[in-house]
Amino acid sequence: MMAKSKFLNSTDAVNAIINEAIPLFAKAGFTGVSMRDIAQAVGISTASLYHHFPDKQTLYLRSIAQAFADKAQGISTVLAKKGTPEQRLTKFIARFTKLMSQDSHFRMLFQRELLDGDETRLRLLAEQVFQPQFVNVAKLAKELIPNGDAHLMVISISGLVLFHLETTPLRQFLQGGRAEHNDPDVIARHVTTLLLKGIKGCG
Amino acid sequence: MMAKSKFLNSTDAVNAIINEAIPLFAKAGFTGVSMRDIAQAVGISTASLYHHFPDKQTLYLRSIAQAFADKAQGISTVLAKKGTPEQRLTKFIARFTKLMSQDSHFRMLFQRELLDGDETRLRLLAEQVFQPQFVNVAKLAKELIPNGDAHLMVISISGLVLFHLETTPLRQFLQGGRAEHNDPDVIARHVTTLLLKGIKGCG
DNA sequence: GTCTATATACCGATAGAC
DNA sequence: GTCTATCGGTATATAGAC
Numbered sequence: 511m512m513a514k515s516k517f518l519n520s521t522d523a524v525n526a527i528i529n530e531a532i533p534l535f536a537k538a539g540f541t542g543v544s545m546r547d548i549a550q551a552v553g554i555s556t557a558s559l560y561h562h563f564p565d566k567q568t569l570y571l572r573s574i575a576q577a578f579a580d581k582a583q584g585i586s587t588v589l590a591k592k593g594t595p596e597q598r599l600t601k602f603i604a605r606f607t608k609l610m611s612q613d614s615h616f617r618m619l620f621q622r623e624l625l626d627g628d629e630t631r632l633r634l635l636a637e638q639v640f641q642p643q644f645v646n647v648a649k650l651a652k653e654l655i656p657n658g659d660a661h662l663m664v665i666s667i668s669g670l671v672l673f674h675l676e677t678t679p680l681r682q683f684l685q686g687g688r689a690e691h692n693d694p695d696v697i698a699r700h701v702t703t704l705l706l707k708g709i710k711g712c713g
Numbered sequence: 714m715m716a717k718s719k720f721l722n723s724t725d726a727v728n729a730i731i732n733e734a735i736p737l738f739a740k741a742g743f744t745g746v747s748m749r750d751i752a753q754a755v756g757i758s759t760a761s762l763y764h765h766f767p768d769k770q771t772l773y774l775r776s777i778a779q780a781f782a783d784k785a786q787g788i789s790t791v792l793a794k795k796g797t798p799e800q801r802l803t804k805f806i807a808r809f810t811k812l813m814s815q816d817s818h819f820r821m822l823f824q825r826e827l828l829d830g831d832e833t834r835l836r837l838l839a840e841q842v843f844q845p846q847f848v849n850v851a852k853l854a855k856e857l858i859p860n861g862d863a864h865l866m867v868i869s870i871s872g873l874v875l876f877h878l879e880t881t882p883l884r885q886f887l888q889g890g891r892a893e894h895n896d897p898d899v900i901a902r903h904v905t906t907l908l909l910k911g912i913k914g915c916g
Numbered sequence: 917g918t919c920t921a922t923a924t925a926c927c928g929a930t931a932g933a934c
Numbered sequence: 935g936t937c938t939a940t941c942g943g944t945a946t947a948t949a950g951a952c
Contacts, residue, residue: 515917523917539828541744544945558918560947599912621828624879625742625821636886644887655916661889662903663915665880666873673872674865676827683839684847686864700865708911709802712866713858718935726935748928761936763929 516554524562524572527552531573536615539622540570571631574619578639581616584609585643595653599667600702602647607671607698617675670701719757727765727775730755734776739818742825743773777822778837784819785842787812792849798856802870803905805850810874810901820878873904 517523530551534543545566549556563569588609590601610617623635647667648660655663674697681687690696703712720726733754737746748769752759766772791812793804813820826838850870851863858866877900884890893899906915 517917520917539742539744541742542829545947546945554917555919556946557920557948561917564947566946618828621824624883625824626745627882629882632883633886636883640883640887648888651912654912658912658916659889659894659903661884661887661891662877662894662899663907663912664887665877665884665894666903666907669872669876669880670869673876674868677868677872679830679832680827680835680839680843681864681868683836684843684864684867685851686862688864691865691868696865700862700869704866704869705907705912708914709854709857709861709866709908711911713861717937720935723935747926749926757935758937759928760930760938764935769928 520562523554523558527559527562527569528573528576531569532577532619533615535570535573536577536618536622540566540626545569574623574631575634575638577616577619578635581609581613582639582642584613585639588643589646589650595650596706598650599654599705602650603667603671603702603705604695604698606668607675607694607701610671611675611694611697617672621676667701667705670704671697674701723765726757726761730757730762730765730772731776731779734772735780735822736818738773738776739780739821739825743769743829748772774834777826777834778841780819780822781838781842784812784816785845788842788846791846792853798853799909801853802857802908805853806870806874806905806908807898807901809871810878810897810904813874814878814897814900820875824879870904870908873907874900877904 515523517526527548531543531548534547534551545556545559548569549559552559559569563572585606588602588605590598592598593601620635623631627635644664647664651658651660651663651667674691678692681691700712718726720729730751734746734751737750737754748759748762751772752762755762762772766775788809791805791808793801795801796804823838826834830838847867850867854861854863854866854870877894881895884894903915
């Protein structure tokens with residue numbers, strides 16, 4: 511007779527734990543979340559957590575790896591294949607903005623890793639999550655600026671979108687901040703215009 | 714006879730504690746730093762910390778307030794007064810990039826507050842630190858785009874600069890990343906060209 | 917695979933001597 | 935104003951029953 515189990519098998523338990531851990535780590539960071547917090551969210555004891563993961567660090571790494579893997583899959587379909595470079599850039603920004611605005615947990619984990627991640631974790635993040643799409647956007651950038659620095663340009667494009675999303679909680683206190691500035695469509699339109707036409711094109 | 718004191722007076726002690734606490738909180742965040750860590754960095758006991766601050770939260774708030782106040786002063790002299798709007802924008806970006814690249818502690822505390830700050834702390838950050846200069850840059854934006862959204866534009870300008878600095882540890886693992894991309898002059902030149910001429914102007 | 921109970925260490929914060 | 939000593943609580947992690 512099996513002991514009574516909350517989950518059908520170990521894989522289910524591991525997935526359930528990770529799914530509860532991701533939002534907790536996103537909101538409070540590694541040091542801000544205790545094993546007790548996670549156990550309580552899952553509905554099991556802390557001792558059971560240690561049956562599935564050897565320690566907190568491993569549970570954290572598995573959690574961010576999962577969150578990043580899910581997102582990497584989503585990003586991979588973001589780049590359109592047809593149209594002029596300008597049209598494809600416009601489409602990419604619209605999709606990227608929407609994707610990033612929908613998943614605050616990914617964004618927060620990403621931000622936290624930029625602050626706290628060691629070389630190993632940042633390398634994982636770069637190679638497993640961003641590299642594939644980074645290359646594609648860099649190619650698109652090369653079509654637009656054959657003699658320009660594609661790396662700098664991809665960072666700028668990403669940064670424009672992400673910084674608008676990151677600063678959402680702050681901008682309400684800054685001059686001219688309005689609720690519509692949180693609308694992904696508004697952000698995407700602004701960013702696209704700025705990139706294609708420069709400041710002067712935004713007036 | 715006075716008891717032997719490490720500092721000449723209480724104000725010196727408070728300043729010394731805050732100056733040690735700022736880099737610690739910047740690197741590890743509120744929950745990642747213990748009162749023991751701070752006490753050891755200063756070279757006093759934890760009990761002495763509690764003589765100068767009622768609790769950890771207060772010490773943290775005083776630390777970020779100090780870090781932000783220092784920076785607010787620095788930012789306030791960044792905007793040039795003479796020249797065409799384009800010249801003043803160029804000058805602002807160069808100075809802002811240099812200022813932000815020099816102080817990683819401020820940048821990290823700012824990033825952490827975007828993730829963890831409650832409404833009260835974010836309001837303080839906005840009103841005490843950014844608002845004065847935000848208004849001036851918004852005015853400059855209005856000269857360039859009289860009918861455009863100055864708020865969105867100031868966020869975009871700041872985001873372009875800050876995201877390049879934030880992603881420094883990650884970019885070495887992404888295609889085309891080179892050491893020169895961490896040079897504030899290179900970043901400022903790229904951002905300025907992008908803003909004034911759009912993508913096409915960067916080729 | 918889950919639990920209760922616990923070992924061990926560290927946490928924030930305090931008491932009280934000097 | 936600083937210290938040593940310590941309190942009560944919580945942290946990670948483990949032991950061992952079921």
